[in-house]
Amino acid sequence: MQHIIKLFFSPLVFAIGFLWPLSAQILQSVPLVQSNMTAWILGALIATAFGLMAQFRGSWIWIK
Amino acid sequence: MDQVTSVQECADLSEDQLGVLERRIAGKFMHIVPWGAVVWGIGNFILWLSLWPLVLMDIIPVWLAFPIATLNVMLSYLPSHEAQHNIIAGKGRPLRWLNELVGHVSTIPLVLPYRVLRATHMEHHAHTNDADLDPDIEVSRRSKLDFFKQSLLNRQPDSSKQDVYGATMERLGLSHMMIDALVFNAVYLLLMFTLAWSGHAIEAALLWWIPKQIAITYIEYYLSWAPHTPGVEKGRYRDTRAFKSKLGNLFSMGMQYHIVHHLYPRIPLSLTPAAFRALKPILQRRGCDLGAL
Numbered sequence: 412m413q414h415i416i417k418l419f420f421s422p423l424v425f426a427i428g429f430l431w432p433l434s435a436q437i438l439q440s441v442p443l444v445q446s447n448m449t450a451w452i453l454g455a456l457i458a459t460a461f462g463l464m465a466q467f468r469g470s471w472i473w474i475k
Numbered sequence: 476m477d478q479v480t481s482v483q484e485c486a487d488l489s490e491d492q493l494g495v496l497e498r499r500i501a502g503k504f505m506h507i508v509p510w511g512a513v514v515w516g517i518g519n520f521i522l523w524l525s526l527w528p529l530v531l532m533d534i535i536p537v538w539l540a541f542p543i544a545t546l547n548v549m550l551s552y553l554p555s556h557e558a559q560h561n562i563i564a565g566k567g568r569p570l571r572w573l574n575e576l577v578g579h580v581s582t583i584p585l586v587l588p589y590r591v592l593r594a595t596h597m598e599h600h601a602h603t604n605d606a607d608l609d610p611d612i613e614v615s616r617r618s619k620l621d622f623f624k625q626s627l628l629n630r631q632p633d634s635s636k637q638d639v640y641g642a643t644m645e646r647l648g649l650s651h652m653m654i655d656a657l658v659f660n661a662v663y664l665l666l667m668f669t670l671a672w673s674g675h676a677i678e679a680a681l682l683w684w685i686p687k688q689i690a691i692t693y694i695e696y697y698l699s700w701a702p703h704t705p706g707v708e709k710g711r712y713r714d715t716r717a718f719k720s721k722l723g724n725l726f727s728m729g730m731q732y733h734i735v736h737h738l739y740p741r742i743p744l745s746l747t748p749a750a751f752r753a754l755k756p757i758l759q760r761r762g763c764d765l766g767a768l
Binding site: 424432 | 627628630631632633634657660661664667668671672674676677679680684
């Protein structure tokens, strides 16, 4: 149970659960990105990069 | 005598006489139900809640709702703070239910549970500026610039600040109350994830996630840093200071007179300026740091 709770509150889950759709929807709303698919792929890349940094370095902004 | 107008007037009083006078003056501002805080706490929450259907149903644009939501979240702590100190109604009083309702409801936008806030806040009062026991000491002992940096760093996953309230609750033997924090945060994340994956991530970010980040910094600045910096002195009359805010008393959330709150926590926030003016000669005689007020 403790592992499930820890996983749920982990930065990586926040990145996938929130930052990915947030990044994708922001990219969809700007004229720079042509297709929805591109926005979701770029969104995944951005969210994963931040999520991995937060998960393994312990900081969303690198410095800590 | 139940008022003084100058330091000279209280210069000849003994410590005991001064104490009696101080308590008598402060007593005039206590035991008054702060109805403004009640309306503020519940009204502010309802207003913030109402932004969600208004934005999701395209009745108002999200760019307009964002500053309103930010203001709502910034204003959500203080009504609960009144309740934490039982100012609305103490235990056994007829309006106790209202005290607890305001306490629980008003901080929902901040995703902070009332029982944890109350317990840790009482520790802050009991051990103000104690490096080991004051759960809010982290931000006080810093320069202004360093405060903002630290406020940001405190929110990082590996920050030691993340465990401070949990550790305080454990020390108090109240770890079971941390379930409130777990439930609050789990519901918050589930709502954010659901909104985000149903196409409303930007709305969720602008109505809750970003306002919450701004509000935490604002509240920490005016409630923890400004009245307690440099955070080294201890003692009833030295651990908190009065200060003149460039934003005025209203926009600094009434915290210019936070020293009155620490001396007499049962005085409602709205009455602290008047209480400060009435107590000022005594506080000067006590050697309190009254800033430029």
